[in-house]
Amino acid sequence: MTNASAPFLSVQDLTVTFPTEDGSVQAVDGVSFSVERGKTLAIVGESGSGKSVTAQAIMGLLDRRLSSVSGHAWLDGRDLVAMGDDEVRHERGSRMAMIFQDPMSSLHPFYRIGAQLSEAVLVHQKVSKQAAREQALEMLNRVGIPDPKTRIDSYPHQLSGGMRQRVMIAMALINSPALLIADEPTTALDVTVQAQILELIGNLQQEYDTAVIMITHDLGIVADIADQVAVMYGGRIVEAAAVDDIFYRPQMPYTLGLLASVPRLDQVRVERLDPIPGNPPSPISLPPGCVFQPRCAYSDRVADHACEGIRPELIDIGGGHAVRCHLDGDVRQAIATDVLDALAGSGT
Amino acid sequence: MSAYVIRRVLSMILLLVLLSLVVFILFSLLPADPARLTCGKSCTPEIIEANRHRLGLDMPVLAQYWEFVKGIFVGRTYAANSPDPIQCSAPCLGYSFKRGEEVFVLIKDRLPATIWLAFGAFVLWLAAGISLGIYSALRRGRWQDRSVMGFALVGYSLPSFFIGLVAIFFIIIRWQLLPFPSYISPLENPVQFLQTMLLPWIILATLYAAFYMRLTRNQMLEVLGDDYIRTARAKGLPERVVIRKHALRAGLTPIVTAAGLDLAGLLGGAIITESIFSLPGIGSLAVNSVNDADLPLIVGITLVAATFIIFANLIVDLLYAVIDPRVRLS
Numbered sequence: 001m002t003n004a005s006a007p008f009l010s011v012q013d014l015t016v017t018f019p020t021e022d023g024s025v026q027a028v029d030g031v032s033f034s035v036e037r038g039k040t041l042a043i044v045g046e047s048g049s050g051k052s053v054t055a056q057a058i059m060g061l062l063d064r065r066l067s068s069v070s071g072h073a074w075l076d077g078r079d080l081v082a083m084g085d086d087e088v089r090h091e092r093g094s095r096m097a098m099i100f101q102d103p104m105s106s107l108h109p110f111y112r113i114g115a116q117l118s119e120a121v122l123v124h125q126k127v128s129k130q131a132a133r134e135q136a137l138e139m140l141n142r143v144g145i146p147d148p149k150t151r152i153d154s155y156p157h158q159l160s161g162g163m164r165q166r167v168m169i170a171m172a173l174i175n176s177p178a179l180l181i182a183d184e185p186t187t188a189l190d191v192t193v194q195a196q197i198l199e200l201i202g203n204l205q206q207e208y209d210t211a212v213i214m215i216t217h218d219l220g221i222v223a224d225i226a227d228q229v230a231v232m233y234g235g236r237i238v239e240a241a242a243v244d245d246i247f248y249r250p251q252m253p254y255t256l257g258l259l260a261s262v263p264r265l266d267q268v269r270v271e272r273l274d275p276i277p278g279n280p281p282s283p284i285s286l287p288p289g290c291v292f293q294p295r296c297a298y299s300d301r302v303a304d305h306a307c308e309g310i311r312p313e314l315i316d317i318g319g320g321h322a323v324r325c326h327l328d329g330d331v332r333q334a335i336a337t338d339v340l341d342a343l344a345g346s347g348t
Numbered sequence: 349m350s351a352y353v354i355r356r357v358l359s360m361i362l363l364l365v366l367l368s369l370v371v372f373i374l375f376s377l378l379p380a381d382p383a384r385l386t387c388g389k390s391c392t393p394e395i396i397e398a399n400r401h402r403l404g405l406d407m408p409v410l411a412q413y414w415e416f417v418k419g420i421f422v423g424r425t426y427a428a429n430s431p432d433p434i435q436c437s438a439p440c441l442g443y444s445f446k447r448g449e450e451v452f453v454l455i456k457d458r459l460p461a462t463i464w465l466a467f468g469a470f471v472l473w474l475a476a477g478i479s480l481g482i483y484s485a486l487r488r489g490r491w492q493d494r495s496v497m498g499f500a501l502v503g504y505s506l507p508s509f510f511i512g513l514v515a516i517f518f519i520i521i522r523w524q525l526l527p528f529p530s531y532i533s534p535l536e537n538p539v540q541f542l543q544t545m546l547l548p549w550i551i552l553a554t555l556y557a558a559f560y561m562r563l564t565r566n567q568m569l570e571v572l573g574d575d576y577i578r579t580a581r582a583k584g585l586p587e588r589v590v591i592r593k594h595a596l597r598a599g600l601t602p603i604v605t606a607a608g609l610d611l612a613g614l615l616g617g618a619i620i621t622e623s624i625f626s627l628p629g630i631g632s633l634a635v636n637s638v639n640d641a642d643l644p645l646i647v648g649i650t651l652v653a654a655t656f657i658i659f660a661n662l663i664v665d666l667l668y669a670v671i672d673p674r675v676r677l678s
Contacts (some may be wrong), residue, residue: 061581086586093584100582105575109674110597120583155673170582 004298006077006094007034008211009058009179014071014081016050016057020167025283027053029235030071035228037178041214042226042243044219044258046280050235051215055181056284057081058213059098060088075179094124096179097172102188103164107156113140114152117171124175139170143200162193166200180205181213186221198225205316219262223247228320231255234291236282237314241321248340251332254292256339298335302326352669352676354419360662367654375647382643386445403657416442421661441651442644444637451648457629461531462629463619464541465548466614472553473560476606478600480557482566486591488569489583496561503558512624519547529625548625552618556610563603571599601671605664616653 016028028050033042035041043051056062058073058080073080075096080088100106108116117136118129125132140148143166156164165185172180202225205212214225216285222243224228229246231239231254236286239252250256257276272284281287289308293299299307306312306326314324325332384391400406403426404415415424419440426443427435436443442451484496504582519525526543534541571577572595580594581587617631626632630649637645669675 059582061578089584089586091584092582098582100575100579102575106579108576108580108594108598110601110672119585123583123585123589157674168579171579 003017004296006074008037008076009213010034010072010074011054011058012072012074014054014057014069014073016062016067016069019065020284022284026286027225027283028057031230031232031235031237032071033228033237033240035179035211035213037211038209039227040205040214040225041228042214042222042232043232044216044222044232045232046217047054048280048283049232050283051232053235054232055098055183055215057074059092059096059181060085061092090124093120093172093177094175095177096181097175097177098181098183099165099168099172099185103161103168103182104188106168107164109156109189112152113156113167115161117167117174119154120171120174135174136170139174140167142204142229143167143170143173144196145170161189161250162197165189165193165197169197169200169204173208173210176208177210178208179211179213179252181215183215184217185214187218187240201225212276219258233259234286236291236324237284237322238249238292238324239322240314242319245319245321249321250336250340251317251321252292252325253296253298253327253335255260257295261342290324298327298331301331301335349668353666356662356665358517360658363658364655367658368417368651369413369648371647372416375643376409376412376649378643380641380643382445385641385643401425404429441648442557444642444645446640447645448644451645454645455632455648455652458628458630458633460533461555461627462617462622462631464534464545465552465618465627465629466546466611468620469552469556469614470607470611472549473556476553476558477560478564478603479600481561482568482596484561484565485568485572495567500558500561503554504562506554507553508551508586509624511554512547512621514622515547515551527645529627531627544625544627548618548621548627549623552621560603560606563606564599567599567602569576571595574598593639597671601668603668604671608660608664608667609657612656615656615660617649 011034012032013287014028014031015026018025018027024073031050031054033041033043038348043054045051053062053285057067057069060080061068062085064194069081071081075091083091100192106285107113111119114133114136117139119130121127121135122129123133127135133144137148137152140152145163145166151159151163156167159167169185180201185201189197198221201212205209212225214221216222226243229239229241229243230237231246231252233254239246239250239255241249246255247259254276260274261276276295277297281294287293287308289306289310290296290299290312293307296307299305310326311325312323312324316322317329323332327335355628357415359650381396383396383403383405385394386399386403404412407415418424419436419438419442421438423438424436426436436450436452439452440450441455443449444451444454447454480496480500484493487493520528526546527540529547530540531544532540576598577590577594582592585594615630617629617634619631619635621627622629622631623635630653634646634649634653636642638650
């Protein structure tokens with residue numbers, strides 16, 4: 001796996017199970033994807049679809065006593081899943097880093113910003129405390145913290161949410177990691193701040209040539225920054241494609257449902273939003289067939305109730321576009337065209 | 349920060365004044381008559397009335413309170429116009445006619461035993477409670493956790509008068525591992541002091557240690573699930589640094605509050621433990637004073653015990669501001 005053509009991060013058949021008293025829960029089931037340096041993969045899905053667990057499994061943040069992870073996550077040719085705890089720990093924060101959803105609670109309330117940043121430097125680099133502080137200062141400057149010389153001695157509670165997320169980004173990128181996983185980094189922030197944070201991540205990604213995995217449920221963000229998209233549902237990837245294919249040539253009914261449920265400002269809509277009926281499945285009792293079947297409006301177009309009984313495979317339909325669906329290619333295409341036309345036409 | 353300190357100290361003084369006033373008024377409402385206690389069995393109503401007047405007990409409660417407060421700062425003379433006036437030098441917390449002694453002196457003499465008992469037990473229970481609590485949290489759900497929590501439950505359920513008496517019976521009487529407790533200052537006879545204090549320390553600490561094990565464990569489990577712990581792990585910090593530097597710092601902060609107040613509570617007298625082991629402390633003095641209906645002494649002890657708690661509150665709050673930067677602003 002160390003040949004030059006292998007992708008920078010390659011996740012293969014990643015599966016995460018949590019043993020519970022009610023039997024084991026499969027939170028992530030056979031997920032595969034890859035990301036190149038400088039590129040962004042967006043993982044999209046509802047709450048409970050397994051996207052955050054996937055990220056934590058790659059980062060080695062899941063407690064091994066409470067979960068079991070199988071499959072592979074090759075980071076530059078080395079399998080993170082097979083590594084020992086201590087080995088993964090050395091990768092964390094240096095080669096791969098993560099920022100989280102809630103910047104209000106993700107920084108330690110008792111330590112100054114500077115100390116928390118320096119700590120990240122000192123654990124991976126053999127430098128003096130003074131040098132670590134210099135790096136922290138420079139990083140604060142780079143993520144656009146005004147007056148970093150004063151701010152470096154602030155406590156987290158003295159900063160706004162947007163500023164704290166900037167600090168989190170500074171902390172994640174301070175050792176110039178090659179992989180950055182951002183788990184809904186803007187969900188807890190004001191809309192105006194969201195755009196700034198995304199722009200900042202994009203700029204730093206270019207500067208450091210970082211591979212980014214952006215976990216989100218916001219299709220607006222996906223359209224903005226993603227190169228590749230993986231749509232997750234019930235712990236599985238149900239559709240994966242380049243960003244344009246997801247928006248212009250979606251195939252899977254769930255993806256269509258996501259697109260239809262996004263409010264659009266460019267069109268004056270008179271009717272209500274089109275939410276997907278029903279709720280996401282509980283990982284404890286997944287449907288035996290297609291996990292999306294109970295909410296799918298088109299499963300009756302598949303013969304022999306296959307959707308209810310048989311797990312569909314993820315099929316490559318060409319051009320790096322993969323779909324997990326029992327519908328025939330032609331039928332799928334026809335449905336997609338209908339839905340997209342309806343979306344485009346609903347405002348006129 | 350200094351504004352915070354000043355504000356806290358001022359509110360503490362106000363609280364002390366209010367508290368002493370309430371205590372004073374409460375005890376003046378009791379049916380027990382302090383004037384009656386000033387003379388023995390052959391008392392006549394005339395003598396009682398005369399004494400009442402001489403001691404100022406016929407004054408309104410607020411005027412008596414004022415005399416009392418004044419006495420704390422400048423001292424006081426009871427029955428100044430009588431042939432044998434009673435001097436009570438500052439700080440005068442009252443005079444026990446029953447014992448013929450100043451309340452302040454009575455309390456002062458009993459304080460060392462109580463302080464030694466409280467601090468010794470405090471160190472023991474914090475060491476045992478916090479370390480076992482952390483250990484339990486880190487091995488949550490496993491047999492080590494269950495054993496520690498089971499032990500805590502036992503320690504928590506057994507009343508100290510019971511384990512105290514059992515300990516005395518077996519360790520002192522049956523097996524004669526220790527001599528009978530007889531309190532002596534550690535400066536005079538350290539060996540006898542330790543022999544006397546060992547059991548009371550352990551008995552008193554058991555109850556608190558059990559409580560602190562649970563408290564620490566729950567605190568740690570809560571903190572270990574916090575987002576900033578995940579951040580610390582995501583940075584690549586070794587697990588022991590995550591625990592020691594990040595989790596303990598946040599998890600132990602509330603325990604400071606509990607520990608400070610519990611210690612202060614004990615400084616007001618560990619009534620049961622002191623009584624079982626006949627330690628000459630505030631707790632056993634309080635029991636005796638109640639038995640004797642020695643009102644001035646009861647008021648004095650109540651005030652001293654409450655003052656300890658109020659002081660501890662202040663110290664804990666200030667300490668908290670040092671530990672938790674978020675407190676300093678609000």
